[in-house]
Amino acid sequence: MAESNTNPILINNLQKSYGAVRAVRGVSFEVQEGEIFGLIGPDGAGKTTIIRIVVSLLAADSGEVLFKGRSVGEHIQFVRTNVGYMPQRFSLYQDLTVRENLDFFGDLFKVPLDVQRQRREELYAFSKLGPFENRRAGQLSGGMKQKLALSCMLMHEPDVILLDEPTYGVDPVSRSEFWDILKKLAERGTTILVTTAYMDEAHLCDRVGLMFDGQLLALDTPSALLKQFDKPLFLVESSRPHETYTALKNADFKGEYNLFGNGVHISAGKDFSRNKLIKLLEENRIEYKSIRPVQPGLEDLFLELQRTAAS
Amino acid sequence: MNHVLLSIMRKEFRHIRRDPQTLAIILAWPVIMLFLFGYAITMEMRQIDTAIVDLDHSPQSRAFIERVTSTDFFNVTAVDIPYNEYEKVLMERKARCILVIPQDFARKLQKNPRTKIQLIIDASDPNAANYISKYFSQIAAQYNFAHNRIDFIPFTMESRLLFNPDLKSQYFFVPGLIAVILLLISALLTSIAIVREKELGTMEQILVSPVRHYQIIIGKAIPYTVIGFIDAIIILAVGHFWFKVPIEGGLLLLLGTMIIYIFTGLSFGLLVSTITTSQRVAMMAALVSTILPTIMLSGFIFPVDSMPVIFQYVSKIIPATHFLEIIRGIMLKGVGFGELKTQIGYLALIAFVLNAISIRKFKTNLEP
Amino acid sequence: MTENNYAVTAENLTRKFGSFTAVDKVSFAVKKGEVFGFLGANGAGKTTTIRMLCGLLQPTSGQATVAGYNVYTQYEQIKMNIGYMSQRFSLYEDLTVRENIEFYAGVYGLKRKQIKQKTEELLTYLKLWDQADMLTVSLPLGWKQRMALSTALLHDPDIIFLDEPTSGVDPDSRRNFWLLIYELADKGKTVFVTTHFMDEAEYCHRLSIMRDGKIVELDEPQRLKQKYHADTMQEVFLNVVNEGGSDK
Numbered sequence: 001m002a003e004s005n006t007n008p009i010l011i012n013n014l015q016k017s018y019g020a021v022r023a024v025r026g027v028s029f030e031v032q033e034g035e036i037f038g039l040i041g042p043d044g045a046g047k048t049t050i051i052r053i054v055v056s057l058l059a060a061d062s063g064e065v066l067f068k069g070r071s072v073g074e075h076i077q078f079v080r081t082n083v084g085y086m087p088q089r090f091s092l093y094q095d096l097t098v099r100e101n102l103d104f105f106g107d108l109f110k111v112p113l114d115v116q117r118q119r120r121e122e123l124y125a126f127s128k129l130g131p132f133e134n135r136r137a138g139q140l141s142g143g144m145k146q147k148l149a150l151s152c153m154l155m156h157e158p159d160v161i162l163l164d165e166p167t168y169g170v171d172p173v174s175r176s177e178f179w180d181i182l183k184k185l186a187e188r189g190t191t192i193l194v195t196t197a198y199m200d201e202a203h204l205c206d207r208v209g210l211m212f213d214g215q216l217l218a219l220d221t222p223s224a225l226l227k228q229f230d231k232p233l234f235l236v237e238s239s240r241p242h243e244t245y246t247a248l249k250n251a252d253f254k255g256e257y258n259l260f261g262n263g264v265h266i267s268a269g270k271d272f273s274r275n276k277l278i279k280l281l282e283e284n285r286i287e288y289k290s291i292r293p294v295q296p297g298l299e300d301l302f303l304e305l306q307r308t309a310a311s
Numbered sequence: 312m313n314h315v316l317l318s319i320m321r322k323e324f325r326h327i328r329r330d331p332q333t334l335a336i337i338l339a340w341p342v343i344m345l346f347l348f349g350y351a352i353t354m355e356m357r358q359i360d361t362a363i364v365d366l367d368h369s370p371q372s373r374a375f376i377e378r379v380t381s382t383d384f385f386n387v388t389a390v391d392i393p394y395n396e397y398e399k400v401l402m403e404r405k406a407r408c409i410l411v412i413p414q415d416f417a418r419k420l421q422k423n424p425r426t427k428i429q430l431i432i433d434a435s436d437p438n439a440a441n442y443i444s445k446y447f448s449q450i451a452a453q454y455n456f457a458h459n460r461i462d463f464i465p466f467t468m469e470s471r472l473l474f475n476p477d478l479k480s481q482y483f484f485v486p487g488l489i490a491v492i493l494l495l496i497s498a499l500l501t502s503i504a505i506v507r508e509k510e511l512g513t514m515e516q517i518l519v520s521p522v523r524h525y526q527i528i529i530g531k532a533i534p535y536t537v538i539g540f541i542d543a544i545i546i547l548a549v550g551h552f553w554f555k556v557p558i559e560g561g562l563l564l565l566l567g568t569m570i571i572y573i574f575t576g577l578s579f580g581l582l583v584s585t586i587t588t589s590q591r592v593a594m595m596a597a598l599v600s601t602i603l604p605t606i607m608l609s610g611f612i613f614p615v616d617s618m619p620v621i622f623q624y625v626s627k628i629i630p631a632t633h634f635l636e637i638i639r640g641i642m643l644k645g646v647g648f649g650e651l652k653t654q655i656g657y658l659a660l661i662a663f664v665l666n667a668i669s670i671r672k673f674k675t676n677l678e679p
Numbered sequence: 680m681t682e683n684n685y686a687v688t689a690e691n692l693t694r695k696f697g698s699f700t701a702v703d704k705v706s707f708a709v710k711k712g713e714v715f716g717f718l719g720a721n722g723a724g725k726t727t728t729i730r731m732l733c734g735l736l737q738p739t740s741g742q743a744t745v746a747g748y749n750v751y752t753q754y755e756q757i758k759m760n761i762g763y764m765s766q767r768f769s770l771y772e773d774l775t776v777r778e779n780i781e782f783y784a785g786v787y788g789l790k791r792k793q794i795k796q797k798t799e800e801l802l803t804y805l806k807l808w809d810q811a812d813m814l815t816v817s818l819p820l821g822w823k824q825r826m827a828l829s830t831a832l833l834h835d836p837d838i839i840f841l842d843e844p845t846s847g848v849d850p851d852s853r854r855n856f857w858l859l860i861y862e863l864a865d866k867g868k869t870v871f872v873t874t875h876f877m878d879e880a881e882y883c884h885r886l887s888i889m890r891d892g893k894i895v896e897l898d899e900p901q902r903l904k905q906k907y908h909a910d911t912m913q914e915v916f917l918n919v920v921n922e923g924g925s926d927k
């Protein structure tokens with residue numbers, strides 16, 4: 001099976017421990033060509049470890065990891081010349097300017113100069129770093145640094161890229177424009193493996209793997225994943241959501257309830273209904289503005305899975 | 312005592328403990344240097360290839376040659392080569408020096424005590440040449456002594472030879488190394504310890520707390536003083552017990568002056584840390600500005616007196632110059648506090664000036 | 680004095696780096712006990728403003744007070760009254776959680792016995808007992824941030840500045856972090872917080888949105904949403920920030 005497989009990334013029963021800590025415990029998945037694959041999970045779930053193994057920076061304890069059909073462990077040079085990788089908290093040359101950093105990475109990846117120029121303009125459009133071209137990287141704001149790091153990585157266009165939390169500290173506007181770039185790349189056939197802490201970004205992936213504690217608990221398209229959340233979900237709107245939340249907690253409510261910006265999302269099994277919810281709130285004298293059913297998002301699913309994984 | 316200061320010190324010791332590799336290097340390095348200087352890069356030389364031309368063939372000349380060859384400084388590789396081959400012998404490195412005893416050596420010796428022996432030295436390595444000539448002067452002196460002459464063959468000797476009759480170079484390099492290493496360790500470690508926090512961003516958190524800058528500075532300086540001191544004691548112990556360098560003067564005085572000297576080094580490190588923003592630069596700056604002047608200009612290798620005048624002035628602002636006089640004085644000559652007041656004063660003055668500048672320059676905010 | 684009702688005030692506060700104006704005449708006032716959100720695109724000037732308020736950078740011009748103290752002259756007093764969590768994790772990764780807390784307890788001048796007591800109190804409060812003796816470097820980000828918060832709270836400051844405390848933190852840990860922020864606010868502390876998560880923006884009592892060094896919106900989340908006819912703060916934010924992009 002492995003021989004005939006031409007998917008850019010294939011991972012089969014991967015295991016990796018650091019001493020007594022089992023960081024990755026039997027993970028299997030494939031990333032198809034031209035796909036944006038999101039690896040989502042809480043801190044310490046093992047996402048970074050997987051990415052590092054795929055780009056050959058770490059060796060797997062056991063299991064199979066194929067990059068374009070070749071075993072990563074045996075073709076390190078092949079992997080490194082064909083992969084684009086942006087590590088978590090990647091820091092640039094602080095003493096070089098924005099432009100010098102971009103040029104350096106362009107040259108490093110042997111990108112022809114005219115292509116470099118064109119790409120630089122494209123990337124400035126998303127990063128808004130154009131006006132700061134001559135500023136030293138060390139003097140950029142936190143988010144600007146992150147955007148510069150991303151831009152440097154995107155100066156070349158390898159057909160497989162792995163991004164570890166690329167949008168860390170990036171503002172919402174730039175994030176959405178960055179994802180436009182990723183979409184465009186994917187349309188052109190680039191394969192992308194990405195991790196993120198933003199659940200709205202998870203919705204933009206073609207497929208999402210949800211990782212907890214070194215294991216992949218769910219893997220599918222976002223819409224299919226959401227079907228797993230097949231119980232009614234209500235938003236209890238309130239101007240002080242945390243008080244609602246704390247009240248539910250104090251009432252020892254057994255269902256699922258999570259804090260959101262505009263209120264608390266509540267669910268409690270398939271037969272939970274609006275009436276039951278109202279009764280619950282009134283019994284506990286919890287104030288609220290309104291109650292309405294809401295479509296669950298990946299954030300709801302994530303929080304639920306995390307809770308079940310923890311228990 | 313000041314709780315804040317204690318906390319900073321405790322934390323700094325914890326950093327040191329968490330990084331055993333660095334600690335090991337810091338502690339092992341002086342010993343390695345010591346052995347390198349002691350054995351590999353010997354500044355004293357033995358078995359120097361020597362050509363001997365005896366044109367006299369008298370009992371006296373033979374006696375003199377006998378003296379030369381009986382030491383293990385010289386290794387006779389050629390004898391009685393003709394005059395026109397002198398240069399060739401030196402060029403081909405068959406010998407590094409040629410001793411020529413003139414035809415009338417014995418005769419003249421009886422008539423006139425001021426007799427000349429010719430010594431031709433390959434001076435392409437001036438340091439070596441210097442040593443060779445000193446060895447010969449020494450031997451000549453002994454020869455004269457033995458032959459009960461009233462007058463010596465004229466020769467000059469460095470004053471330090473007086474206290475190092477066996478010409479043991481460890482007498483110089485052990486104190487010298489202590490000077491170099493103490494300064495380097497204290498300057499390097501303090502500057503890196505502060506700049507590292509700037510680089511890691513941890514300084515930002517400290518700066519928003521009500522800590523005073525002298526607390527940060529002293530809290531960081533003390534742990535590295537302790538390490539520097541341990542290093543000093545290690546070198547001192549190895550130097551004394553292994554290389555048999557005497558400690559003629561008071562040990563307490565020695566340790567006390569070391570602390571002053573370390574303090575000078577720390578002050579220098581502080582200065583470096585206030586004007587640099589990356590560990591790399593701090594390290595380079597500390598290395599270049601301590602090692603080079605200390606080795607070249609302090610009298611560690613080249614005596615200050617024989618330097619061009621301008622460098623003699625420069626050497627005055629190098630802490631090691633004064634410390635070398637102190638430590639050599641105490642270890643080799645056994646001098647006491649009274650004779651060292653000037654040097655100690657200089658050290659304290661340098662430390663004071665450096666400190667004043669760095670406290671002025673130390674920034675309690677993130678301003679560039 | 681009216682100033683006493685305010686934890687933080689700024690009046691035409693400005694900061695230039697060379698000829699570039701990073702913060703351009705911002706004025707605002709944060710009430711005591713308020714959770715004040717500080718939003719803005721990357722490079723808008725949020726961190727620079729916070730650093731000026733914390734005495735880490737000097738204002739080029741304008742006035743500001745923190746806890747009633749002047750930022751130009753009374754930064755020593757200010758430092759006693761504020762907690763600060765910088766955007767970049769700024770605790771010691773080669774020390775354990777406990778050692779970090781102990782260190783900062785000492786820095787804030789606590790006595791030995793107090794240090795011990797306070798450390799235990801915080802470890803309990805932050806539910807970090809199991810991690811107490813782990814090296815910080817091995818902690819997941821969410822826990823690191825919690826620990827950073829705890830050290831910022833050691834001296835029980837009245838005003839807490841949090842610069843992007845939840846960036847990169849997973850959904851669950853983010854929520855726990857915000858519950859801590861609320862607890863602080865309920866105790867009457869003033870919390871000054873920046874974030875790029877727009878749902879978190881809605882947790883704030885009041886919000887300001889910065890663009891190119893200026894504050895362009897300052898109001899309650901609810902009213903901002905009404906003003907922009909938006910359902911979420913995300914929409915409001917995109918509107919505010921893009922408006923600037925188009926008219927420039």
Ligand SMILES: Nc1ncnc2c1ncn2[C@@H]1O[C@H](COP(=O)(O)OP(=O)(O)OP(=O)(O)O)[C@@H](O)[C@H]1O
Binds near residue numbers: 139143679722723
């Ligand atoms: N030391 C400095 N020298 C020059 N410019 C600087 C310096 N520090 C910050 N800046 C500039 O000031 C502007 C504001 O930076 P600041 O860090 O305040 O932004 P921010 O709003 O916190 O952004 P982010 O969301 O990315 O953290 C940026 O353009 C930045 O490049």
Ligand SMILES: [Mg+2]
Binds near residue numbers: 141142766842
């Ligand atoms: Mg910032």
